[in-house]
Amino acid sequence: MSQLSDQDASRLLDKLSDRWWRLNNLYYITDKYGRKVLFKPNEVQADLDDNLHTLNLALKSRQHGITTWACIRALDMALFKKNTQAGIVAHTAGDAAKFFRKKVLYAYDNLPDWLKAIRPAVRRDMRDGVLELANGSSIEVSVSHRGGTLTFLHISEYGPMCAMYPERAQEVASGALNAIAPGNIVVIESTAYGAAGDFYERCQTAMELVRQVKAGTGVLTSMDYRFHFYPWFRDPINELDPEGVPIGPDDETYFAKVEAEMEYKLSARQKAWYVKKAGDQRDKMKREHPSTPAEAFEASTEGAYYGKEMAAASNEGRITDLPINPAVPIHTFWDIGRSDTTAIWFMQENGPWLDFVDFYEASGFGVTHYAKVLKERGYLYGKHHWPHDGANEDWSASENRVQVASKLGVKPIIVVPRIEDVTEGIDMVRNMLPRCRFDKTRCGPPKAGQGRGGLEALRRYSKQWNEKTETFSDMPYHNWASNPADAFRTAAQGYVSSSGRRVGESRALAEDNWRTA
Structure with missing residues (x-):
């Protein structure tokens, strides 16, 4: 600045007070071809910047450069507003390192010398992804953030994070999102990753608010997420x-x-x-x-065991309003826990269909609670199918679970034998699902505080993600979806239909069993 004339310095200072001018004239990035170019916001980046709310959700297609914009926006805030604390959260450690080195540091290192002289870096930590400036501002790029109060937070590819790294996503939700002071800025951007998970749920809430605002029945407050959607046709490169x-x-x-x-x-x-x-x-x-x-959310979640089957059920109209036939018995299928969740599916067989008409889950209760739940529903019950550990003795000092439940009216109980290979049971569920219909209300999202619903669990029941190999393993990931999915597997393994065979058996397996009987 000292090398400029007073007149030029005055003009530059005037321009520097304009954030939009700064975003179009100060920062260099590398483009899609690896070339050094001056950053100028594209159509999507400009739209997001112009319509930025305190809390923002950006559902998008690929290659709009929103994370690049976020890194430049964070750097701009750090340079021109003292004591700014900005956080960029990536869904993998590799992406975090790349964002810090190739976006944040690259843009800072290619600033005009006079600007770096008045905003020198006092810390450049490649290992922790931290850039600190002399004016008290900093930018941290990592896979989570906890501690301190952030002025600006950007979360990149939150949908895949929820699917592949659910524990990390929980840490981000409980840590990073709670590190934002009221009135400061959050941007959560991602491609979709199936109709389940925290990103999906937040988008559904934000989209519903958009509908309410348009109808004049809702108001976007500073504590609500503004919904932004950027489809493929907003990128001018997508032409042929x-x-x-x-x-x-x-x-x-x-x-x-x-x-x-x-x-x-x-x-x-x-x-x-x-x-x-x-x-x-x-x-x-x-x-x-x-x-x-x-x-965006129609595609099945990668790694979800029943993603394709549940998508087919939805597309074929098998997730709908199901009437209950009072003359047909309703069978129940359980996964039992005490400190863990107990999940119960309710199903009646109507012609060729297995109609799952209800679902219930709770935790921390004994059998008395679940017997009362069944009684209050007032259904005509058939058989109650329990998992292999149903005879455990943890509901009474002298009797096992089956004996205790039977005295409370839950009978007859069928204890379904254990299958050593869980993947065999999962295949049985896949065999059964084309015959299944679901009541979208009773099996769907319940009241607040009562779980997330059976349908959501079946969509979300997933394989474990191996971070080292970056592939899904063959074993299930144990989370909130496991107990409802295990209860549903009890149906596939244990229910014998009117045809005389277990509903989870493939036709070929059933024929082989018949031939050898």
Whole structure:
């Protein structure tokens, strides 16, 4: 600054007071081709910056550069507002290191010398991902954040984090999101990763508020998340010469539906790009490059055992309002816990269908509570199917669980034998699911404080993620979805249908058993 004339210095100081000018003129990044370029917000980055609320949820397609914008925005705040504490949370350690080195430090190191002279770095910690400036401001890039009060927090790819690293996501939700003082800025951005998890739930809440605000029945407060959606067609790079790209009738029907819902006119070049990209991405297209917010969550969660089957149930209209036939007995299927959750499915067989008409879960109770729950529902009961450990003796000093429950009216009880290989039981559930229908209300999200619902658990029951190999293992991840899913597996392993075979057996297995009997 001392090398500038007084007049030039005065003009520059005037420009430096304008954040939008700073974002377009001070910071360098590397583009998609690895070239050093001056950062200038693209359409999506500019829209998010212009419409930034205190709390923000950005559901997006790939490659809009929102994390790049967040790193530059955090650096800008740190440089020009003293005592700013900014946090960038990545969903993997590798991404955190890359964001810090290639975005935050790269932009700082390529600032004008005069600006670095008046805002020198007093700490550059590559291991912890921390940049501290002499004005008391700092930026930390990590996989979580706990401690201290943040002025700005950006969480990148929260959907995959919830799916692959659920414990880390819980830490972010309880730690980083609680480190934001009222009125400061949070941006949670992600592609979708199936219709389950904290990112999905937050998006559903924010989208419902959008509908309420439009209807005049809701108000966006500083404690509500503003919903932002950035589909594939907001990126100008997603275009292709349409010559030689066939657009079929089904494609045109789809595009017309998208245009009507999104109030956007797709060009021939955009349609050609989508058709070609969809041919390459196939079942991942809607997740990676969604056209509408609802579509983004249609794709099955990777690693979810029953993702495809539950998506099929939804698409085929088998998750609906199911009437209960009072003349047909309702069978129950349990997974039993005491300090852990006890989950109960209620099912009646109607013709070819296994109708799961109700679901209940709770924790910390003995059998008396669950006997009362069954009685209050007033159903005509058939058999009660319990897991292999149903005969354990932890509900009474002198009697096992079956004996205690039977005295309370829960009978007859069928104790389903244990299957040593849990993956065999999971396959039995997959065999059963095409025959299943679900009541969307009684099996869906319950009242606050009563779990998350059976349907949600079946969608979310997932494999463990191996961080070292970056692949899903063959073993289930034990979380809140495990007990409802295990109770459902009790049905596949233990219920004998009117055809005389267990509903989870494949037809080929049943025929083999018949031949050898």
